[in-house]
Amino acid sequence: MALVGQGALILALLLAVWAVAAGVAAATGRDARLLRSAALALWGILALVAVAVAIFVHAIVTHDFSFSVVAASTSRSLPWGYLITSAWASQAGSLLLWVSILIVFSLLALRATRQGLAEIRPWLIAILGAILAFFLLLLVVPASPFATQVAPPDGNGLNPALQNPYMATHPPALYLGYVGLAIPFALAMAAMLAGRVDARWVVASRRWTLAAWGFLGVGMLLGSHWAYQEIGWGGFWAWDPVENAALMPWLVATAFLHSVIVQEKKGMLKVWNIALIAGAFALSIFGTFLTRSGILSSVHAFVASDIGWYFIVALAIICGGSTALILWRLPMLRADQRIESVASREATFLFNNLLLVGMAFAVLWGVVFPLLTEAVGSVRETVSSPFYEFFAIAFGVPLLLLMGIGPLIAWRRASLTQLKRSFLWPLVAGLAAGAGMLALGLGSSWAGVATGSVCAFTAATIISEFVRGTRARHALGDESWPTAFARLVGKNRRRYGGYVVHLGIIVFVIGAIGSSAYETRAEGLLERGQTLAVGDATLTFRGIAESEGPNYTQRAAVLDATLGGDSIGTLEPARRSYPREQTTSNEVAIHTTLAGGDLMVILDGIRGDGAVQVKAFYKPLVALIWLSGFIFVLGVVLCVWPDARERRRILRRYAEEPLAGEGRS
Amino acid sequence: MIAYLVLAALAVAVVVLVAWPLVRPAAERDRLDATTEDQRRRLALREERDLALEALKELELDHATHHISDEDYADLVQRERARAAEAIRALDEELGTGRPGAR
Numbered sequence: 001m002a003l004v005g006q007g008a009l010i011l012a013l014l015l016a017v018w019a020v021a022a023g024v025a026a027a028t029g030r031d032a033r034l035l036r037s038a039a040l041a042l043w044g045i046l047a048l049v050a051v052a053v054a055i056f057v058h059a060i061v062t063h064d065f066s067f068s069v070v071a072a073s074t075s076r077s078l079p080w081g082y083l084i085t086s087a088w089a090s091q092a093g094s095l096l097l098w099v100s101i102l103i104v105f106s107l108l109a110l111r112a113t114r115q116g117l118a119e120i121r122p123w124l125i126a127i128l129g130a131i132l133a134f135f136l137l138l139l140v141v142p143a144s145p146f147a148t149q150v151a152p153p154d155g156n157g158l159n160p161a162l163q164n165p166y167m168a169t170h171p172p173a174l175y176l177g178y179v180g181l182a183i184p185f186a187l188a189m190a191a192m193l194a195g196r197v198d199a200r201w202v203v204a205s206r207r208w209t210l211a212a213w214g215f216l217g218v219g220m221l222l223g224s225h226w227a228y229q230e231i232g233w234g235g236f237w238a239w240d241p242v243e244n245a246a247l248m249p250w251l252v253a254t255a256f257l258h259s260v261i262v263q264e265k266k267g268m269l270k271v272w273n274i275a276l277i278a279g280a281f282a283l284s285i286f287g288t289f290l291t292r293s294g295i296l297s298s299v300h301a302f303v304a305s306d307i308g309w310y311f312i313v314a315l316a317i318i319c320g321g322s323t324a325l326i327l328w329r330l331p332m333l334r335a336d337q338r339i340e341s342v343a344s345r346e347a348t349f350l351f352n353n354l355l356l357v358g359m360a361f362a363v364l365w366g367v368v369f370p371l372l373t374e375a376v377g378s379v380r381e382t383v384s385s386p387f388y389e390f391f392a393i394a395f396g397v398p399l400l401l402l403m404g405i406g407p408l409i410a411w412r413r414a415s416l417t418q419l420k421r422s423f424l425w426p427l428v429a430g431l432a433a434g435a436g437m438l439a440l441g442l443g444s445s446w447a448g449v450a451t452g453s454v455c456a457f458t459a460a461t462i463i464s465e466f467v468r469g470t471r472a473r474h475a476l477g478d479e480s481w482p483t484a485f486a487r488l489v490g491k492n493r494r495r496y497g498g499y500v501v502h503l504g505i506i507v508f509v510i511g512a513i514g515s516s517a518y519e520t521r522a523e524g525l526l527e528r529g530q531t532l533a534v535g536d537a538t539l540t541f542r543g544i545a546e547s548e549g550p551n552y553t554q555r556a557a558v559l560d561a562t563l564g565g566d567s568i569g570t571l572e573p574a575r576r577s578y579p580r581e582q583t584t585s586n587e588v589a590i591h592t593t594l595a596g597g598d599l600m601v602i603l604d605g606i607r608g609d610g611a612v613q614v615k616a617f618y619k620p621l622v623a624l625i626w627l628s629g630f631i632f633v634l635g636v637v638l639c640v641w642p643d644a645r646e647r648r649r650i651l652r653r654y655a656e657e658p659l660a661g662e663g664r665s
Numbered sequence: 666m667i668a669y670l671v672l673a674a675l676a677v678a679v680v681v682l683v684a685w686p687l688v689r690p691a692a693e694r695d696r697l698d699a700t701t702e703d704q705r706r707r708l709a710l711r712e713e714r715d716l717a718l719e720a721l722k723e724l725e726l727d728h729a730t731h732h733i734s735d736e737d738y739a740d741l742v743q744r745e746r747a748r749a750a751e752a753i754r755a756l757d758e759e760l761g762t763g764r765p766g767a768r
Contacts, residue, residue: 007672011679018683030697036686044679051675119700196700199712265720267713336713410733411723412741418734465730472729492726649719653711 002067005055006146009139012048012099015041016133023126027194038125039110045132046103053100056145057087066151069093075157075580077551085167086158091292091307092145094171098288099135101179106132109183109208116200116654123190131182134314142306143292160552160578160585166226174219174246178284180212181249184256185281185322188274192325197332199264203650205277206260207640213253214636220246221629232586232602234521234617236625237512239388241296244363245287251363252280255356262346265411267336271326272353274333278322283360285315295371341413348406355395355402362391393447397454400509403502404458407465425464430457448517455506462499462506469496489638491645497638504631507624514621515598523604523615526557535618536564537599544610545572552576554587557603557612561591568593573603573614596623703759710756717749 019041026034058064060083065071073090074083088097106128113121139145184205191201223243224236237243256276259269289311290296326333339346366383374380408422433456437449466485469492473484489496520535531540539559547554556574560567571589578584591599597620604613700708721742728738 001668003668004671004675007668008675011672011675015679015683022683026697030699032695032697033686033689035697037683040686041679041683044682048675048679119697122697195705198705198708199716265716265723267716408732410727410737410741411720413737414732415734415737418732418737422732468730469726472726476729649715653708653715656711 001055001059001064002146002148005052006140006144008048008051008055009136009144009146012045012052013133013136013140015044015048016129016136019045019129020126020133023122023124023129027122027126035122035125038122038129041129042103042106042110042125045136046107049096049100049103052139052145053096056093056096057084060084060087063155064151065153065155066148067145068147068149069145071149071152071155073155073158075155075551077580078155078158078163079550081165082158082163082167085162085171088171088175089158089162089167090145092139092143092147094175094292095135095139095143096145097172097175098179099132099139101175102128102132102135102182105179105183105208106186109187109204112204113187116650117187117191117196117204120187120190120194120196120201123193124186127186127189128182131186134310138307138310142310154580157551157578157581160576160581160583161230163551163585164226164230166222166230170219170222170226173215173222177212177214177216177219177246178249178288180208180215181253181277181281181284183208183212184277185318188277189322189325192274192329195329195332197270197329199267200650202260202263202273203646206257206264207642209253209256209260209277209280210636210640213250213257214633214640216246216250216253217632217636218629220250221626221632225626229588229590230586232588234600234602234615235516236622239366239385241367242291244367244388245290248360248363248367249280249283249287251356251360252276252283255353255360256280258349258356259353262349266346268339268346269350270333270335271330274322274326276353276357278318278326279357279360282315282318282322283364285311285318289315290367343409343414343419345406345409345411348402348409352399352402352406355399359391359395359399362395363388366391393451396509397451400451400454400458400506403505404454404461407499408461423461426457426460429460430454432456442518445513445517448513451509451513455510459503459506462503465499466496493638493641493643497635497641500635500638501632502635504628504635507631508628511596511621511624511626511628515619515625518620519617521615521617523613525607525611525613527609527611532614532616534599534616537568537616537618538562539571539601539614539616541612541614542570544606544612549576551580552578552585555606556587557601557606557614559589559601559614561599561601563591563593563599568599571599571601573601575603575606592623596621596627598622707756707759710752710759714749714752714756717745717752720745721749 019038022034022038022041025031026038056067056069059067059070060074061080063070063074063076069090069092073093074086078086086093088094109128110121110124113124117124187201187205187208191197220243223246227233227238228236253276256273259276260273262269263273289308293308293311295308339350341347366387369383370380404426405423408426409419430453434449434453437443437452442452443449466488469488470481470485473479473488474481479487522532522534524530524532526532526539526541528541528543531538533539539561542558542560545556545558547556554574554576556572559571559573561569561571568591571591573589574587576585576587586602589601593599597618600617600619602615604615606612724733724738724741724745727733728735733741
């Protein structure tokens with residue numbers, strides 16, 4: 001079976017190379033037969049990758065340890081659900097997931113270019129084929145899921161940190177985001193190669209970018225919750241390079257989603273938008289490189305790794321190729337209009353872009369700097385959380401402010417009188433929130449008070465946008481208030497969906513600030529009957545509880561907990577021992593209060609005499625971080641949902657001007 | 666042995682798949698047309714017209730929600746109308762002077 005799997009991947013690689021060659025030949029030779037052949041090659045890749053995936057998953061679920069990857073990342077005692085998720089736990093498995101998602105997305109993207117973009121299809125197939133060929137090459141040569149060995153009686157098992165339900169959602173969500181960014185990149189490059197730099201590629205790529213961006217955002221949040229529950233260090237975001245790998249393309253894609261509005265409305269920032277989409281995709285490849293090349297453990301591990309140089313070459317081609325294409329098409333990418341005033345919506349979008357890209361660069365520098373110091377000298381200089389937190393505040397607070405300012409300023413220019421009128425109540429809300437926080441005794445963190453004020457200001461502007469819009473519709477006709485609200489959002493989904501996303505970000509920031517700036521913590525060695533106090537909570541150690549799971553043994557510290565003097569039951573932080581994997585894991589105990597705060601307890605160790613070392617945190621408002629994810633998803637869905645009016649407008653435009661290749665399959 | 670047979674079958678299948686469009690005799694419809702400069706120019710004008718019409722709708726919403734003053738609204742509406750009218754005029758001119766059937 002391994003031979004068939006490997007053969008299917010080799011055939012898929014050959015088809016991807018054919019798709020590139022036939023796509024380029026179809027574009028340059030204007031040959032529709034070659035175009036059809038290239039498109040069929042993509043369908044062939046889909047079938048062959050499906051065969052490879054089926055063989056790989058079959059090997060996992062039947063414990064076929066003659067597959068090296070299966071033996072290295074599973075065992076007979078691994079619960080069934082984790083057997084399935086182990087498919088993307090290994091390097092080869094995760095790359096197979098990359099390719100599987102990419103081929104499905106490629107075919108969907110090809111379908112979406114039938115109206116108004118047929119001319120770019122040969123180039124689109126060629127670029128997507130090239131990306132597919134790169135990942136298939138990795139799967140065929142340095143990271144094959146079908147490498148075989150003499151089957152051992154049992155496998156090594158799965159890293160306990162990965163034996164978590166989030167393994168079913170976090171990596172696939174991140175990969176949908178990373179891979180999704182390949183589509184707008186391919187659309188942009190194909191549009192430039194075909195000389196079709198009008199607005200059509202922007203409309204086609206916007207929804208793909210939004211979806212990929214949404215998946216990346218959700219993936220990061222799921223990863224944060226996973227780390228919060230599983231890793232046991234007491235936080236949700238550690239500025240770990242793996243986390244940063246997803247954050248960088250997300251930030252650049254965020255910039256694109258804003259600046260693309262300026263291009264669509266005003267015909268400006270065309271070069272900038274192509275640069276952003278190329279940057280977002282390059283960073284998604286860089287993120288995959290970071291997590292898959294071994295470079296994070298050491299530069300020397302990277303040099304010795306099989307896979308690292310492939311990524312370096314791919315990154316050089318992506319960056320060099322897209323720069324060359326932009327320079328080639330520069331005369332076609334001139335802006336139609338200029339920014340008239342700094343007090344205009346387009347100017348706030350531009351400032352927002354500079355801050356987002358600046359933040360992405362700061363994070364990139366934080367990730368790259370340790371690698372450079374190790375490569376140049378012999379010691380790796382680390383960049384710790386304060387570096388990132390400085391930039392997160394320096395760029396993040398102005399960004400939050402712009403989120404509030406942007407919606408209230410009109411396109412082109414805004415008058416002083418209008419600005420005063422628009423900003424009065426949001427400013428009052430911001431100042432009142434700051435004063436309220438001080439009155440409640442929250443002045444211990446000035447960063448917390450300042451951020452809270454800015455959040456209140458921005459939330460007030462967003463709410464006022466909904467109120468003003470609904471009131472305007474209600475005043476115009478006979479619509480009831482709920483109907484006016486629903487139609488306001490329904491007819492301007494992109495705008496109001498964006499506001500909902502902004503509300504989600506504000507809720508996230510309040511949760512992040514509340515749980516970090518106002519956190520209380522305590523730790524101590526407890527003997528039976530002893531108590532540890534943390535904030536308003538107390539924990540009294542009652543003893544050790546031992547239990548067994550399907551592939552582990554667990555020892556938990558039983559702690560009676562009170563909050564504000566009232567009993568909230570028992571908390572049982574635990575340590576699990578996995579004999580097959582020969583390792584242990586931390587199981588954090590968390591009690592969430594109605595006010596959204598968490599009492600979190602981590603068992604650091606159990607002494608021979610039965611005393612336990614525990615660490616406890618009280619984190620106010622932390623539940624808002626997870627709640628923000630639902631608001632974010634709601635906003636993204638509102639934005640991504642197809643817009644019938646926009647579709648009609650595009651159909652009309654291209655019905656008036658039928659272009660080359662329209663109507664071909 | 667079975668694995669090799671399966672692989673050979675897969676290889677034949679994919680070769681047939683991608684070769685199928687190429688082995689048929691070539692026909693006139695197999696030539697991909699190129700978008701002409703005239704078409705590109707008209708498309709750009711149609712985009713310009715649609716942008717201006719969309720901007721007018723947006724201005725209406727911004728005015729109704731008091732984001733812009735009455736004076737700015739009047740000025741900007743006039744400019745966007747002029748922009749749309751100019752695009753439509755240029756488009757009419759293009760179509761009037763273009764080759765027969767260019768539309």
